[in-house]
Amino acid sequence: MKMRIKDFARLCGVSVRTLHYYDEIGLLSPSYVDDCSGYRFYDESSLLRMQEILFYRELDFSLKSINEILSSPNYNKEKALEKQKKLLILKKERLERLISAIDFSVKGENVMSFFDNSEFEKYKTEAKEKWGNTAAYDEYSEKSKDYSKEKYFSLAEGMDEIMKKFASCMKNDTDVNSAEVQNLVEKLQSYITENYYTCTKEILFGLGQMYVFDERFKGNIDKHAHGTAEYINKAIKIYCR
Numbered sequence: 001m002k003m004r005i006k007d008f009a010r011l012c013g014v015s016v017r018t019l020h021y022y023d024e025i026g027l028l029s030p031s032y033v034d035d036c037s038g039y040r041f042y043d044e045s046s047l048l049r050m051q052e053i054l055f056y057r058e059l060d061f062s063l064k065s066i067n068e069i070l071s072s073p074n075y076n077k078e079k080a081l082e083k084q085k086k087l088l089i090l091k092k093e094r095l096e097r098l099i100s101a102i103d104f105s106v107k108g109e110n111v112m113s114f115f116d117n118s119e120f121e122k123y124k125t126e127a128k129e130k131w132g133n134t135a136a137y138d139e140y141s142e143k144s145k146d147y148s149k150e151k152y153f154s155l156a157e158g159m160d161e162i163m164k165k166f167a168s169c170m171k172n173d174t175d176v177n178s179a180e181v182q183n184l185v186e187k188l189q190s191y192i193t194e195n196y197y198t199c200t201k202e203i204l205f206g207l208g209q210m211y212v213f214d215e216r217f218k219g220n221i222d223k224h225a226h227g228t229a230e231y232i233n234k235a236i237k238i239y240c241r
Helices: 005-012 016-024 044-058 063-071 077-106 118-131 135-144 149-171 179-195 201-213 215-221 228-239
Strands: 040-042
Touching: 005 016, 005 040, 005 044, 044 063, 044 077, 077 215, 149 179, 149 228, 179 201, 179 228, 201 215, 201 228, 215 228
Parallel strands: none
Antiparallel strands: none
């Protein structure tokens, strides 16, 4: 299969300009460019890569993040598709809740609490004001400048292990006030400080809110057990008192 750019764009539901831009940033290049005419052609491998790009775009990943993921030497397509499926299921559940809210609204019932993002917006604004372009960001930039991709993956796995332990505590009905859970919060804070930036209690509190209100963070944490993100947030609130 070999398609000219306009046919490929029509098949994928994107514009020709989008394909030109993807080529420019190294996200998706034509499989072949005719030296004489300059025509760009795409093949089956191009279609498969575009499919992956579109999956990630549906999950609101930035083009830069998608490029980094697909270019990683450790990228595993099968595992990535499984994770994408889980995230899409979470997105589907949210849409179903929105549909239910509309049904209640049609019946004249008050559903404004469902749409109330004021608390999330408050913490997002505070986080931007307190930590955007601050010493914490500068510290992270300096500390991570020599990190290899393997290092990033290793750190991500370490963070995932901490989240897994929180999930285990939750499934065992361990009280968030317990020494075991509070020690885990302290371990989380120390891990961030050691590998990324100095995680003050103020910053930690903001992270706890983000774990709950940011769907991507919540989905990644709740993969261990539904409700883990909220459990961690409650534990962090107690720790930060």
